[in-house]
Amino acid sequence: QQQVKQSPQSLIVQKGGISIINCAYENTAFDYFPWYQQFPGKGPALLIAIRPDVSEKKEGRFTISFNKSAKQFSLHIMDSQPGDSATYFCAATPSGSARQLTFGSGTQLTVLP
Amino acid sequence: DTAVSQTPKYLVTQMGNDKSIKCEQNLGHDTMYWYKQDSKKFLKIMFSYNNKELIINETVPNRFSPKSPDKAHLNLHINSLELGDSAVYFCASSQDASSGNEQFFGPGTRLTVL
Numbered sequence: 001q002q003q004v005k006q007s008p009q010s011l012i013v014q015k016g017g018i019s020i021i022n023c024a025y026e027n028t029a030f031d032y033f034p035w036y037q038q039f040p041g042k043g044p045a046l047l048i049a050i051r052p053d054v055s056e057k058k059e060g061r062f063t064i065s066f067n068k069s070a071k072q073f074s075l076h077i078m079d080s081q082p083g084d085s086a087t088y089f090c091a092a093t094p095s096g097s098a099r100q101l102t103f104g105s106g107t108q109l110t111v112l113p
Numbered sequence: 114d115t116a117v118s119q120t121p122k123y124l125v126t127q128m129g130n131d132k133s134i135k136c137e138q139n140l141g142h143d144t145m146y147w148y149k150q151d152s153k154k155f156l157k158i159m160f161s162y163n164n165k166e167l168i169i170n171e172t173v174p175n176r177f178s179p180k181s182p183d184k185a186h187l188n189l190h191i192n193s194l195e196l197g198d199s200a201v202y203f204c205a206s207s208q209d210a211s212s213g214n215e216q217f218f219g220p221g222t223r224l225t226v227l
Contacts (some may be wrong), residue, residue, distance in 0.1 A: 007176055034215070043117070043203050043218030045157070100146075100169050101216060103156040 003027050004092050006104030013111050021107045023090035026071065030092040034101070035064065035075050038087045043087045047086040047088070048075070115138050115195030119204050125225045126194055132223045134189045144168075145187035146205040146216065147179060156203070162187055163210045184224035194226045 005024045013019045023033075034049035050057045050064040050073065057064045063076040077084055090104040117138045119120060126132055139143060147159040147168075161169035165181045176192040207213045207214040 038154075041220075043205070043219065043221050046215045049215075089156060100158050100161060100171075102158075106154045106156075108154075 003059065003102045004090060004104040006090050008105060008107060010104070010108040011110070013080045013109065015082060015111055015113050016056075017080050017081065017111075019075075019080045019084070019109055019111070021073065021075045021088055021090070022110070023104050024070075024072045025092050027094060027102075028071070028090070029094035030102075031091045031095045033064070033066065033073050034063075034093075036089045036091060036103075038089065038106075040086075044089060060111050076108075080109075080112050082111045083108055085111050116205055117195075117206055117217050117223050118156075119219040121201075121222060122220060123223050125227065127227055128194055128196060129198075130194050131190070131192045132194060133191070134202055134204075134224075136187045136189070136219060138185055138204075138206040138217070138219075140206055140208075140217060142206040142207045142217075144207045144214075145181065145183055147183070147187065147189050148186070148203040148205060150201040150203060153202070160187075160189075161210065168210060177184070191224075194224075196226050197226055199226045 008019045035047045037047045038044040038046035048059050052068045061078045066073045088107045091101045093101050144163045148162045150156050159173050160179045162181045169222045170222040178190045180188045201223050203221045204219040207216045
């Protein structure tokens with residue numbers, strides 16, 4: 001059972017445009033929601049993360065919007081650049097003693113020059 | 114000065130063989146992980162160790178056995194390799210097992226079973 005559902009699977013955006021990736025979760029015990037960025041041939045790297053006590057977090061061109069009642073969160077990339085082309089994973093982890101990350105299925109983002 | 118390193122980067126082997134992947138982190142972290150990324154890029158945790166103690170063991174065939182000689186190392190040994198084991202395996206580490214701690218991933222080991 002996939003606990004974190006991510007869409008779209010792939011996304012093509014023009015340079016300067018806004019990229020939006022959505023995730024939905026089922027487990028109400030999740031209390032930490034990071035986004036990871038993965039370039040080809042590399043391991044994932046933390047991009048930005050949010051906790052459910054805030055509805056939005058912004059770091060530079062990257063913003064997470066969080067809707068606790070709908071159990072949804074999304075990543076917005078403003079002014080998308082070709083260098084942003086990568087695979088993006090949302091993830092979630094529950095409170096508890098062994099807080100493992102559950103990843104979404106990933107979104108392949110291509111930003112056209 | 115690589116934070117999380119894995120060896121080898123590529124591993125090509127025949128079905129039925131036994132192989133190991135090594136992982137080392139120099140971040141002073143207490144918790145280490147093994148993830149499997151399949152051909153569709155889906156990432157799934159396999160194991161997690163905290164201070165050399167196993168804390169997460171997902172539904173993984175017992176042909177996979179992690180070993181943590183010290184908290185800076187977490188190796189993965191795979192017995193009787195099968196075609197379905199072909200994937201990219203990532204090692205990661207975090208300061209501890211608490212929620213909210215960034216996980217630092219290694220560069221991955223691409224395993225191909227022929």
